[in-house]
Amino acid sequence: xxxxxxxxxxxxxxxxxxxxxxxxxxxxxxxxxxxxxxxxxxxxxxxxxxxxxxxxxxxxxxxxxxxxxxxxxxxxxxxxxxxxxxxxxxxxxxxxxxxxxxxxxxxxxxxxxxxxxxxxxxxxxxxxxxxxxxxxxxxxxxxxxxxxxxxxxxxxxxxxxxxxxxxxxxxxxxxxxxxxxxxxxxxxxxxxxxxxxxxxxxxxxxxxxxxxxxxxxxxxxxxxxxxxxxxxxxxxxxxxxxxxxxxxxxxxxxxxxxxxxxxxxxxxxxxxxxxxxxxxxxxxxxxxxxxxxxxxxxxxxxxxxxxxxxxxxxxxxxxxxxxx
Numbered sequence: 001x002x003x004x005x006x007x008x009x010x011x012x013x014x015x016x017x018x019x020x021x022x023x024x025x026x027x028x029x030x031x032x033x034x035x036x037x038x039x040x041x042x043x044x045x046x047x048x049x050x051x052x053x054x055x056x057x058x059x060x061x062x063x064x065x066x067x068x069x070x071x072x073x074x075x076x077x078x079x080x081x082x083x084x085x086x087x088x089x090x091x092x093x094x095x096x097x098x099x100x101x102x103x104x105x106x107x108x109x110x111x112x113x114x115x116x117x118x119x120x121x122x123x124x125x126x127x128x129x130x131x132x133x134x135x136x137x138x139x140x141x142x143x144x145x146x147x148x149x150x151x152x153x154x155x156x157x158x159x160x161x162x163x164x165x166x167x168x169x170x171x172x173x174x175x176x177x178x179x180x181x182x183x184x185x186x187x188x189x190x191x192x193x194x195x196x197x198x199x200x201x202x203x204x205x206x207x208x209x210x211x212x213x214x215x216x217x218x219x220x221x222x223x224x225x226x227x228x229x230x231x232x233x234x235x236x237x238x239x240x241x242x243x244x245x246x247x248x249x250x251x252x253x254x255x256x257x258x259x260x261x262x263x264x265x266x267x268x269x270x271x272x273x274x275x276x277x278x279x280x281x282x283x284x285x286x287x288x289x290x291x292x293x294x295x296x297x298x299x300x301x302x303x304x305x306x307x308x309x310x311x312x313x314x315x316x317x318x319x320x321x322x323x324x
Contacts, residue, residue: 085224
């Protein structure tokens, strides 16, 4: 197998401590080592020559990692992120769509790289879908999600403040409350959002769902294709033709039809991004392929050595022509 150096995020020190405890208990450091720390530790690691680098994180940091890897021509996999669209057409099962979208958006308070980032919903069913989503939020987390122990907090103060700044009070359909002491933000739906709003300029990575509407699926395809390729895309529809059109017309890492998130839970498909959302794929057998080099070897017999391939070739050309 491969020897590894594991570098957890400095943003989650408690999780990092558990990773250190488990790995040091069961593996000799010569086989798997864990390095903790912040930017300085990251920089020092990237100056080393590795056989392979696997990075999960933001697009901006991914570019730095790739630049550092290029100095040693080190191959790498980048699992980044971006703004993953969730599309709901007018023929979708709205109750199921609402439940699965809210679940996917609120999983870890939206702090997953494949969270549905924003909602594109057909104008004929938008009002009904939003009401269903509002109801599902209450069903999942009660009338006061910030007080619900099952609803996670934002990872740190910096990102808490960033998320608060993205909430336009005039566009809040439901939610919008938060607790500065616990760093919790209630699941929030923003309606009547435009593509130019601040919340549409960066990956949200939190429990805020901006909503835009459309009247034809071609508008969705054009809008999504004008932006960087997303890590995930989710489509809710009962039309096989719509499925085919969207999947074939938009480039994205992976996704689901009539669900969210769960495509990365299977070991029977590779998971990974494309374009600015990353490169390379893993999960299941693809993970072994990612961290393996296929060394091609041909072993030749010594009993037969056809001299036709060796020079001089003057008298062999005509023979070759006859054979071919």
